[in-house]
Amino acid sequence: MSYEAALGELERTVQQLGREQDDLAQSVRAFERGLALARRCSQVLDQAERRLSDMAPAERPVSP
Structure with missing residues (x-):
């Protein structure tokens, strides 16, 4: 899954959790999915x- 896809799904999952209309089991599943998506993004x-x-070239001090 690409970063953009994972981030988009994570944002939707956070919105879902914010609605507080789901029962506890659904909220736990959404939270677990959100954690997995956050790990993927990371x-x-x-x-x-x-x-x-x-x-990138290694940064080395210049000798005088």
């Missing part, structure tokens, strides 16, 4: 950060 961002770090 993983994708971490991977992107690592890729960018690998591409």
